[in-house]
Amino acid sequence: MLNYSTSEENYIKAIFHLQRQDGTVTTNELANELKTKPASVTDMMKKLKVKKLLNYQPYQGFRLTNEGNKVALGIIRRHRLWEYFLAEKLKFSWDEVHEVAEELEHVSNKKLIDKLDEFLGFPRTDPHGDPIPDANGKIEISKKICLTAMALNTIGVVSSVSDQSSEILELLEHKKIAIGTKLEVKKKFEFDNSMEVKIGRQPAFTISNQLAENIFVLSN
Amino acid sequence: MLNYSTSEENYIKAIFHLQRQDGTVTTNELANELKTKPASVTDMMKKLKVKKLLNYQPYQGFRLTNEGNKVALGIIRRHRLWEYFLAEKLKFSWDEVHEVAEELEHVSNKKLIDKLDEFLGFPRTDPHGDPIPDANGKIEISKKICLTAMALNTIGVVSSVSDQSSEILELLEHKKIAIGTKLEVKKKFEFDNSMEVKIGRQPAFTISNQLAENIFVLSN
């Protein structure tokens, strides 16, 4: 496995995440995700194509090749292992780990990462509930779904929150919703797409559609 | 404390180490240390001068300012804490940690480093016996001296080995000398500067001058 620059790695990772949702990724989407300009994206796409990490024809959008996906999974492995380390060992709170892991993930020493994995006891998911690829790049398919997509009267374990603003954290804290909380959907209202949910045997309470769209759960 | 590029940090660190020995550092020394060209050094010296990290007049050599020394101690703190982590927690051998720490040291998140320090139990020295600066940049003055400088019949604890080639490691292993070994100097021979040393109550054995020059000990 070759070595890639921090910048290249950030592009690869962003494409990987965007293509999960979209299939194919566009220049503007990627520029927006990386807070850069479309022209810079085009430049980098040419580079990654030459390195055979990317399928790309001008104006047609792009996807990672198999090799590109492998590289992406390596970066994600590093990122999530460091997140786990930060939360579990250094006692960072789950909303602080992402930013620090963004820096640590670019240290790409294979032995370091494999020994870190072992030291942590081969964790299966990071503090947000996202699965950690193993040393071979294998990753469990996440059964993670959005709270809005849950069927009535099913229970899900909160595994991640996509927005991480202090505003959403304030609201989550008030509603006593955290990573690991078990939520049961009791009612959905078509008018505003709000829903009523319960935690354990406590009385049901209301969640707005905006909030529900940012909460993801693991369900059986 | 501002943020500096990886390249700037490598220069700052190298100057810090060289000026310990020399007082003032020259262009060629630094180019040699960093495996770069003198012209590149001059370019960077101008940059660091503008940032007030360096006292530098053309052709006169350079030293770090107080601010520059502070920055250097921050980098060294990060480097040595990661070395300790790698050796103590991830079970890297003491001769492997330096290279990996060279990469990790450039992640300059203060909270990360202070929490790492706490997690490790505020270690005082790295696996090579070099002191770790505290969160304020305070560092214990090392009483580390070269084996060649030890007085007869004094005992020193091996704390570091400057050369880290596999050839020297083979020899050290054969002579059963490792970090932490207590050595007592019994005789010195003027002819070839070789010396006889003892480990505990075992019979004395001979060490060449070349080897002794690469072994450093902490003595009282």
Add this chain to the structure above:
DNA sequence: CTATTTTTTTAGTTTTGTCTAAAATTATTT
């Protein structure tokens, strides 16, 4: 104390990754 050698600096390129402005292509309207 000149002359030569060594060291250091300057000048001009190169590479990587970014940007702006303009041109080319594709998508959307009417």
Add this chain to the structure above:
DNA sequence: AAATAATTTTAGACAAAACTAAAAAAATAG
């Protein structure tokens, strides 16, 4: 289907950090 709008690419510049080759300054030798 032609006109307009949006997206994407190209062309040209710039900053950081490196390099080579040449010039300038300092150190050393005869």
